[in-house]
Amino acid sequence: MKKIAIASLVMAAASISFAQSTMGDMKGMDMAKKPVVGAQTVHAANGTIKKIDVKAGSVVISHGPVSSLNWPPMTMGFKVKDKDLLAKLAVDKKIDFSFIKEGDDYVVTTVK
Secondary structure, eight states, X not given: OHHHHHHXXXXXXXXXXXXXXXXXXXXXXXXXXXXXETTEEOEEEEEEEEEEETTTTEEEEXXXXXXXXXXOSEEEEEEESSGGGGXXXXXXXXXXXXXXXXXXXXXXXXXX
C-alpha cells in the first residue's frame, strides 16, 4: 500500500513539474487582460457607417483593424445592443465604437 501511495505522489509531482516547465512555451502569447463586460471581452475600433437597418437593429460599418481580435480592416454588419444608439448614427458618419461577441453576433455597445 505504501508503494502505491509513494508512486502516486511521485507521479503527481512529475505532472506539476511538467506543467510548470511547458508554461515557458507560451512566451509569445498575448496574456494581457482586456476590458470585459461580465465575462465578455470588449473590443474597440473606429470606422464609417455604411448602412443602417433600424428595423433589424443593425449597422454595417467599414472599420479599421481590431487588434484585440487580430482583424484587418473590413466592412461588416453588427447588431446594436440598444436601438437608441441608432439615433446617433448616419450613413458616412465616422465613429469610434466598442463591441462584444454575443453568440454568433458582434454587438455594438457604445458609439462616440
